[in-house]
Amino acid sequence: MSHPEIFQLRKSFWKDKTENLLIALLRISEYPESQIAAYRDFYASYVTPQLGPRPEEFGARRPSSYMADDFTPIEFSWAVDANGTQTIRFTMEPLSPTDGAPSPVSTWISSLESLCPYTARSGFDLRWSKICHETLVQDANQEIWADDVSKHGSQFSIGCDFTRSGLVTGKSYFLPHIRSKSTGVSCSAIVTGCMLRLGLETPWTAVYNFLRTLPSGLEVTPEIVSVDCVEPCKNRAKVYLRTNAATLQSILEVMTLGFSLTDPMVAESVHVVRQLWQLLFPTAGQEMTIISHNEQHYASGFVIYFEMVLGVSLPLPKVYIPVRHYCDNDLSIAEAVSSYFVNSPKQYSSVEAIRNLFTHRSLATRTGIYTYVGCAARRTGPQVSLYISPEVFAPEHET
Template sequence: MPTPTHLAALLLSWVIRTRVLLSKYSAKQHNYAVDDSVKPRATFWREGARSLSYLLARASYPDELRQEYLAFFNDKLAPLFGPSPAEFSGSTPSSFISDDHTPFEFIWAIGRKGNMSVRFAFEPLSPFNGSSLPPRKSMPSLDILRGMPSLDLTWSNICRRTLLFDPPCPSENRVHFQHSSQFFLGGDFETHANTIVGKVYFLPHVRAALEGVSDFSLVNNCISDLGVEDCWGLASSYFDSIPESNRPTIAMVAVDCLEPAKNRAKVYIRTQNSSFNDIVELLTLGGRISDEHVAQTVSAMRHLWRLFFPGVADDTPLSSKRGPEYYPTGFLIYYEMSLGRAVLVPKVYIPVRHYCDSDSQIATALSRYFKDVGLDEVGERYHADLKQMFMHRDLATRTGVHTYVGICTKDSDGPMIYNYLSPEAFAPERHTSHI
């Protein structure tokens, strides 16, 4: 197992409430009109940065800050995405993040008062063939993000040690996985300072399968070592009461790169069932979480449910409109914990790409929702905003740009809506001649 020193090399790039010196990646040092079709990562820069630039401007980030974040995306993130479409011949990368295997996505968070922020998530891939990297091989590539100070890796070290499979030498793997990704990374673009809040996501399914243990047992050990087992116990005991055939599976565990006293641990489950009633049951742990915040989350989910899935009764399971080759189909729910807090905070993710007809239908439903809750300007513009960000295809043809729509309530401002958006860099509608 790699040493903590090696882990530091992996995660030193993910800054936590750090006043990241993004100014040294200032826009003055870059040509933001880059469109060099022979540059290996030109597609990621051209399409990803164009969408990100629009989204940051739409969320009212100051111009200087927006240019610094764009430079960060180009200089530090894009080189970690693996080969671009032009470098593949008859194959695609293995990232599970989006249906076309684009290894990064943007998250557009919209509050009940119209406040907005932008986040990102990505999986570092092999620069040679786009395969998922084992933790030990990803460290050298992530080391280029060194120089961002003041992070604390205590909880990240614990998660890596307890959840990931990372042998010192390659070994033959006789277990088949739908995907072999074990982790990905993300961050929040802060709106008023040159700061990125780093996050790391650990997927324990590989280690669980290879060691012949349950993913829940790995997570229970991890949570115990993090020191939030009392809070997690409420969820764990509830899951134990569910028949195994209906029991959700563990999707991942995420932590911020903050010192333990300021950190959050989030356990993500993936549901087996898909009716509204089933999701509410899991979100509230059978009524064990019943505060006003979760009630508002349930109310917002019901509102969106009726817009996304008109005419579907609360007890009727949804049927995926995608084939079994598309991973994954279940809903995601996370339960957030922190030291000194006794109450779990849940968040639900609706996998709209599996259960809706098209991105246009999803956009229409979201537009209606925003208007219904008094955000007329957001609702009026939402469809047009998407068309400006994702110009490579007609949004009415299929789903894929929206991956999830998340809902969570953490304060008195009411529910936040999180739209997870893929640039679809490997979409068939993109012409190779233009990449």
């Protein structure tokens, strides 16, 4: 089969499995049709070519992306601001068109540079992304742990927000675990060096000093650093921490840095996390430890990120509840999120519409479509997010 024929087959496959889902999410969120058309063109020209081969091209070897449990290299999210504005976003890992492995380190900055035509060009800036690239990843052959679900070989992903202006906002994500393994330097030390280069020593010190006070049984490890593709004065760095904390009380303790973040913005988001917790885990109290269904998986733990900007001494947190590893099935997750929005008709309608987009299996079968439910402290009020995997490589698609 010729390369053009392979490319066309891949284009059709990824359109069917992911692009159509994106278009449906944009329509559910009431984006204008003109913007939907523009974002469809962006997705087809920028995203699809980086998603790698179709499942039947892998043979015995499976795809290796860390993005989802079935290794689908893209995840969508539906975010709702306190004022009701709905935004669709995605994060994807660029994969090699040859074998579906993570793309080479040397290609990542050029992949980000290719975003520029789709963004507000005057503000597009990769200075912080380049610092992260220099300080966080390993420029060497990536070690893939194909038979160990507790590890993975991914180091980089790209994110975009589909704004209401018709332009995308680009984001880059860097994972320091392979650099840590290769150099023997801890992820905490590697991330600290990156934050110093970014000029974020003060807010990061607040996080780092808290982490040093944690009891030995409570593990909190920096997993990802993300920055936007904008100039430093408008940028933000987000450090994602993976933790084995599994009680509401311990998660809130990490989220608030030992309850030292007392800003009303944080207090409001804590209240929302409590509400979501009660809906997702109705039998679990504040001190009850909830058990992961897949404890050895690298994505099993809860995630808290801290967002830092220049000139601000304290960070803002966000909690990610890994519902795919803690809830019984996707139906229970959808019902919990619907219950949260029951008094917000537009948002409730959107959640109900989203749950009807997936026809390859019953939501009641298992988890995997809904990956995380998140709540972020924002200056305009708490932002709630629902993260969605297309499950492209799920076994139900193979039958």
